[in-house]
Amino acid sequence: MSVLDDLLLFTALASVAIIVVRRFASVSKLSVIVYALATVLLVKMSALGYGGEPIYSSFTLNVLGQNLYWRFDSLSWFFALITVVIALFTSVFMSGAWAEKYCQEHSTEAYGLLQAALVLNVLSMLVLLASGDLLSLFIGWELVSWASFMMMFLNQDKVARKAAIKYIVYAMAAAMSILMAIAMTYSMTGSLDYVQIMQAVAHLSNTQIALLVTLYGVGFGIKMGVIPFHLWQAAAYAETPGPGAVFMGAISARMGLYALIVIVVQIFSLTRVAAIEIPYTFLNMQNILAWVGALTTIIPTYIALKQNDARYLLAWHGVGQGGYMLLGVMIADSIGTAGGIMHVFNYATYQAALFMAVTAVMFRTGTSNFSKLGGLVTQMPLTFMVMVVSIIGLAGIPPMNGFVSKWLVYRALLLDGEPLLFVAAVIGTLGTILSVYKLVHNTFLGQLRLEHQDVKEAPLSMLLPMLGLVLIIFGTGVMPGVVLDWVAAAQNAVGIAPITHNLGGIELAQGGLDMIWVTGVMFYGFAVGAIVFYFLGGKSKHIHQFDNYAGGHFLTSKVRYHYSNHFYAGLMHLIGGWYKDFFKKLEQALVSLVSFLSQLSENFYRSAQPAVLVAAVAFIALWFIMSSFSMPADTGTVAPITQGIQGGLPK
């Protein structure tokens, strides 16, 4: 029994246990213990985070001539660590006060199902991350898809259900694309084992590689929600019950990136992909993938800007941030991929914290609609602090961890001589900064609404995981070397030169990054400012929340003022014309096409003259045969009738 066996077996048994006790209140404690123990098991495997040899599971399956096996390498371990740790934080978040309220509003059964869905998600992700060949990858992939579906299915509202069914159709399209690719890989290389495929790839033609990369890319890309498959994700994740959204938003879509790294980077290798020129353009396959990443950072981020619901805004951001990861990985040098892979970790921490903060606000106020929020900073200061730290991370501003990974991506783009992609990434970041400001302003700033005057700070059980995540966001921002160790090991595992780094950041001849130094300077600056302000005669005055003005017009404190409607009116005036719902219309057109074809087929099945039809079909079949059959020259005449059977058969 290897440690991996222990981990998978333990999680599987834990899933069964959680499903069995789902009706009891103790399920919330149980799940916390489960994820804590799973984390311990992952820590036992921590050699993988520092370049250890892969760990194999002793369970294998031989079916239809294929040998399925499961293993953990450094990359899987990195993703698994994020998954389990986020699950741990989520389970603490949903254990105390939140559980009580949810049980009251719905039922203990519903809460138990949420816990079950969470643990099944974790289990399926671990199975996917452990996959050692294409078939086990596909099995894991489908398990993840259906576990996600189960999570989305828990919300019974119409909007959520609509999002869930949209998701499942997209997920099936992804699965079918991958299955096609797997079948073609098998017929081209004769194997489904990673190592053997890697050897066979050298003999494949460029067209074949291009076809495979496209099919795998579409499949994995749908999960990541890249352009043009971005429509399903935001609603599906935002509508899951609070903690579900925390977990799904933080890590679920990254499984697509994991698979993409394994297949496209590790097996096909990006140098091979880059060698494929797209005819009639100056681009190659790698450029295309990078541009998909860049567009994914831009379009969903600006869609996020327009959202009027905190959960939707965050979920749309999640789609956009996936673009940075793809972009980073597709740059293919050690800095870029490090940025892309590291962003998975950083993103998971702050996205989880943000969703938790929004869920906490919803917990206290009952809404996440911007028009019904505002001014909560006086009531929920700690939640506000959590959100501020997290959005600094999301916007990629030092000293939080999001800055480091984005810096790496930018740096790699510049060093690589990709100015256009760089500009695209910067435009995406601009949208991020604008929309996270909208998030924090509309929720916490401005004047408090009358109905929220009695709102209290989030309960301790929800605050603790948020604060814990804040510590991680800040800690790994100041000392990115902790994460970069694991990232370097993961890079090594997929055959990319690992990034040279130290505790504070990276060393680079053209100018490295030392976050300890950056943070030091920043806090030094703050300290100087504070001294100037408070001690050297700077006057400061404390202003009450309700003591402010709007457009020069004085408002009494009876009229609460909060600017949240038509936010960014000026900007929207400029870019509003671009929101044409092009992709939505494309999607609708596809549905219409299916509907049309379906009617056409139905007309056939309603035909009134079936017997004539049979005759016609027989005629067409004969005609098909006659026209396609190429007659051999020498036996062109009708074959002779044999003289019965007496001639040939011995008795």
Next chain:
Amino acid sequence: MDNIVLLVVLPLLAAFLMPVLARFSEVVARVLGLSVLVFAIAIIINVWPQVNSQATSIAIGGFMPPIGISFYVDQVSILFALAIPVMVLLFWPWQRKTSIREYSLMMLLTASSSGLVLSGDLFNIYVFYELLAVASYSLIAVQGRAVSIAASFRYLLMGSVGSVMMLLGIAIIYTQTGTLNLAHLSLLAPLHLDNMAGLAAFALILVGMGVKAELFPVNNWVPEVYGSVSSNLAALMAGLLSKLAVIVVVRIMVLLFPQPEAMQLMAMLGILGVITGELVAWRARDFVRMLSFSSIGQLGLIFLAFSIPGDTGMMAGIALALHHMVVKPALFMLATGWSGSLENLSGVARRSPLTVLLFVLLILSLLGIPPLPGFWAKYLLMVGLAGQDSAVYTLGMIAVPLAMIVEIAYLFRLVMIMYRKEDTVKVKAHSKWGLAIAASAGAALIAIVLQLQPAGDKLTTLAQQLSDRNYYIMTVFPQFHTAETGMQSIK
């Protein structure tokens, strides 16, 4: 071993005896039918180990083939021969007070379908096929509703034109070769059937058998018939009878027409079946109608799989056929309580959560979600398609995934309706028997998942036996040591 013949003879006798016996004692007549079925199962279980080790050919009445008529028993045909009495028993019209005529027709159906899978020559295949057709027309009409009589008439029209086509095909083969024994034909085929006339014969047989096998485009009787008969009969027809016709077509194709043109014709019709079936099911607003069109789609998949040259395609075909044989009847059993508009099912999951879960399990397997058995079948199909160069198979490779996406859309739209909050259920309770069958089908799927390795091995053996032409010839004519010597002696 020779008592295999009883599988056909006994039900046939019972079918004709039952109405007569019923004049004296109805109870005895009814018991007779059931006991014949049980006896048939016992016979098959008795010869099972023998067949597992070695296929055999049984000459009826002691006349050796190719003059005498023969039964061919290998692992594939014994498996389907076992499925016939078992499924007839399962879907026996227990629930209703039925006339003895219906029982008698069921026995006729058993006899003719057993004969169909076991026959080793084209003439008997035709005879049993006609018998089967007559039995099924009457069984549909005997349901007594006006719609079912109309549906039966439609089916009759198509079926009779189809059997004329088939007879024509058989006639062409006979004029070309002078024999109707499959093994003998298989020896002669490379010489005499590898030409335009031979292929025309295949096309005619394909269309003729296709009526029963729900082959596109001779399948437009399907929705009306399944919609108007009892769920039991629909389950039997969709689950069992269609597969028997497919197996016979595949046997004929493997032995007589291994030409790429023949395979591609079948592949093309299979693809069209998948696409149209799934598309129309997407529009269906009625549970049984949806299942019928989904069945057309699945049969299209099966045809496509069998048309792929090589063992992988054969394995995929058998896997898909067996899988559909388990899942579709189970779904039709669930339809006993859920028939009618889909909207009637709104919120049904609150009332019967376990039944809905069972439904979800069945459709997940139907969609091919790993690790359920349906996935492995679909995986084999895709691998088989990917291994072919011809454009038809590439088309199939594109069409099958698209059809699956349409399929998941309509199946999960239904699941969403079932899990709605508001409870406006207007459905009856399921019969206990039907529910038990559906549940055991679900259990069977899970059992296969737990026994993937042996199931895969068995599938491989079945596929090898079904696709091995020489093995067939050698079994029927043990005097030849190889197919080549057989060929020479024919010349």
